[in-house]
Amino acid sequence: MMDIQNSAWEIVRLARHPKRPTSKTLIKELFPDFIELHGDRLYGDDPSIIGGIASFNEKPITIIAQEKGVTTDDKIYRNFGMAHPEGYRKALRLMKQAEKFRRPIFCIIDTPGAYPGIGAEERGQAGAIATNLREMSQITVPIITVVLSEGGSGGALGIGVGDSVCMFENSIYSILSPEGFASILYKDSSKAAEAAALMKLTAADLFQLGVIDKIILEDVGLHINYQTGFNHLKNHLESELFRLSSFSPEKLLENRYLKYRNIGQYHIE
Amino acid sequence: MPEFLDDRQAKLNSFRKNVLKKDTSSIPHNIPEGIFVQCEGCQTAIYQPKLDELNGVCPHCGYHSKISASKRLSIILDKNSFKEIDHSMTSLNPLEMPEYQQKLKNATDSTLMNEAFVSGTGKIDGIKVAVGVLDSAFMMGSMGSVVGEKVTRLIEIAAKKSLPLIIFSASGGARMQEGIISLMQMVKTSAALARFSEKKGLYISVLTNPTTGGVAASFASLGDINIAEKSSLIGFAGPRVIKQTIKQDLPDGFQTEDFQLKHGQVDLILERKMMKSTLSQLLKWHKKDGAKS
Numbered sequence: 392m393m394d395i396q397n398s399a400w401e402i403v404r405l406a407r408h409p410k411r412p413t414s415k416t417l418i419k420e421l422f423p424d425f426i427e428l429h430g431d432r433l434y435g436d437d438p439s440i441i442g443g444i445a446s447f448n449e450k451p452i453t454i455i456a457q458e459k460g461v462t463t464d465d466k467i468y469r470n471f472g473m474a475h476p477e478g479y480r481k482a483l484r485l486m487k488q489a490e491k492f493r494r495p496i497f498c499i500i501d502t503p504g505a506y507p508g509i510g511a512e513e514r515g516q517a518g519a520i521a522t523n524l525r526e527m528s529q530i531t532v533p534i535i536t537v538v539l540s541e542g543g544s545g546g547a548l549g550i551g552v553g554d555s556v557c558m559f560e561n562s563i564y565s566i567l568s569p570e571g572f573a574s575i576l577y578k579d580s581s582k583a584a585e586a587a588a589l590m591k592l593t594a595a596d597l598f599q600l601g602v603i604d605k606i607i608l609e610d611v612g613l614h615i616n617y618q619t620g621f622n623h624l625k626n627h628l629e630s631e632l633f634r635l636s637s638f639s640p641e642k643l644l645e646n647r648y649l650k651y652r653n654i655g656q657y658h659i660e
Numbered sequence: 661m662p663e664f665l666d667d668r669q670a671k672l673n674s675f676r677k678n679v680l681k682k683d684t685s686s687i688p689h690n691i692p693e694g695i696f697v698q699c700e701g702c703q704t705a706i707y708q709p710k711l712d713e714l715n716g717v718c719p720h721c722g723y724h725s726k727i728s729a730s731k732r733l734s735i736i737l738d739k740n741s742f743k744e745i746d747h748s749m750t751s752l753n754p755l756e757m758p759e760y761q762q763k764l765k766n767a768t769d770s771t772l773m774n775e776a777f778v779s780g781t782g783k784i785d786g787i788k789v790a791v792g793v794l795d796s797a798f799m800m801g802s803m804g805s806v807v808g809e810k811v812t813r814l815i816e817i818a819a820k821k822s823l824p825l826i827i828f829s830a831s832g833g834a835r836m837q838e839g840i841i842s843l844m845q846m847v848k849t850s851a852a853l854a855r856f857s858e859k860k861g862l863y864i865s866v867l868t869n870p871t872t873g874g875v876a877a878s879f880a881s882l883g884d885i886n887i888a889e890k891s892s893l894i895g896f897a898g899p900r901v902i903k904q905t906i907k908q909d910l911p912d913g914f915q916t917e918d919f920q921l922k923h924g925q926v927d928l929i930l931e932r933k934m935m936k937s938t939l940s941q942l943l944k945w946h947k948k949d950g951a952k953s
Contacts, residue, residue, distance in 0.1 A: 520896070575836060
């Protein structure tokens with residue numbers, strides 16, 4: 392029991408390691424010619440979500456990425472990767488653009504969650520995420536998703552629906568933070584390590600539960616050296632793009648629907 | 661003298677019959693526990709059967725208290741028209757979360773429901789609909805595998821039978837005890853609604869008190885028409901979480917139905933007494949030929 396607890400909590404700590412690369416680094420390494428496109432055309436531009444176009448194996452691809460920021464100023468500017476509704480709406484605008492021009496979409500998840508604030512509520516955070524879930528289930532180009540470090544709840548899911556979802560070895564993906572879970576379960580947020588062990592939030596847990604399709608190995612850990620991990624991701628992206636390109640749009644959507652349709656465990660008498 | 665006594669006895673009987681049996685405001689001293697409830701709006705004590713008769717609406721301040729799924733269906737649907745589906749679906753414990761099974765059992769014991777969502781078909785002024793109701797008394801109306809599956813099946817039935825779909829939400833969000841599997845129910849239900857919408861199905865979402873978290877951020881916000889019921893807390897994050905995050909007090913009326921209307925997130929606000937007639941009118945305007953029964 393102790394081992395499992397340690398390893399889950401250890402992964403939480405690695406996922407939040409200050410030296411772990413953020414989405415910007417990943418984009419720079421995998422997509423050096425990336426051009427960023429801004430704004431939701433409705434309210435503003437949310438720096439918590441980066442969107443744009445790049446080439447990958449000489450073909451265009453749309454990138455949507457949550458960015459937590461690196462330096463203190465940058466982190467504040469990026470709102471620690473916690474998006475407002477305009478971030479989700481920008482993401483959807485760029486995904487629809489990708490669909491129009493028939494290029495695949497690559498989403499990089501890294502957020503503690505959608506921002507819980509007054510402005511976010513006023514501008515319809517719930518509705519923005521809900522709309523993305525519905526629309527992403529119908530976008531007729533391949534969507535490949537990776538959890539880079541932290542996949543926090545509905546805020547992660549808002550750009551996370553895909554044909555193929557993978558996680559880095561030391562990333563987490565959960566319904567709420569271990570601290571939040573501990574404060575509800577034990578009424579004590581300092582028991583986050585115990586909560587993490589119960590929550591099934593590691594890549595290995597989610598793979599076993601059938602929620603993700605692949606674990607991207609990191610070698611020594613992205614916080615020490617990200618080259619190997621990023622190379623594994625690059626290879627995975629290549630093979631998934633090739634695999635998904637063979638499906639007709641109808642087949643793609645059917646498979647995507649069934650992927651989520653089949654998640655859930657229940658009993659019928 | 662005997663005449664006087666007879667007369668007195670008759671008057672006493674008449675008093676007992678005509679006055680004591682009538683509804684009076686004095687409180688008998690042998691009241692069982694819980695027969696009076698305090699209105700959340702004005703704090704007045706209200707006689708429970710009276711509140712029930714008023715469909716949970718406070719006679720003093722008009723506050724709409726939470727009502728059970730069965731009460732909701734009885735208010736909305738034509739008498740004896742409801743046919744429940746998926747009644748016997750119950751939760752498992754996929755993450756082996758401690759105490760989850762006990763919590764489910766307690767919820768079942770106190771609500772006499774198998775899960776937080778009741779669904780089926782019924783009629784509103786003769787128009788057949790697919791209808792579902794979340795009950796916040798069952799584990800805060802939270803969405804785990806069973807709620808996600810039942811909502812999805814209801815949407816699929818509405819699509820298959822070309823029925824209008826009405827869902828009454830009342831939920832704290834995704835069910836914590838089923839973790840990531842609960843989260844994925846948000847995609848499952850939203851994707852089913854996308855397919856239903858492609859088939860030009862009408863979906864009316866009624867957001868009642870409270871509708872937050874993963875339910876607000878999935879099927880509850882995706883109606884062709886979103887209706888907020890009076891006295892409802894509606895939002896993504898709960899007020900406590902927001903307060904902790906921004907470290908300041910929240911403005912008056914934050915996340916109320918009026919707040920959601922003002923900020924363009926819902927189409928209209930309805931009082932409970934207007935719910936059925938308004939739904940009925942909306943259904944008439946969207947009536948399609950060829951609905952299968």
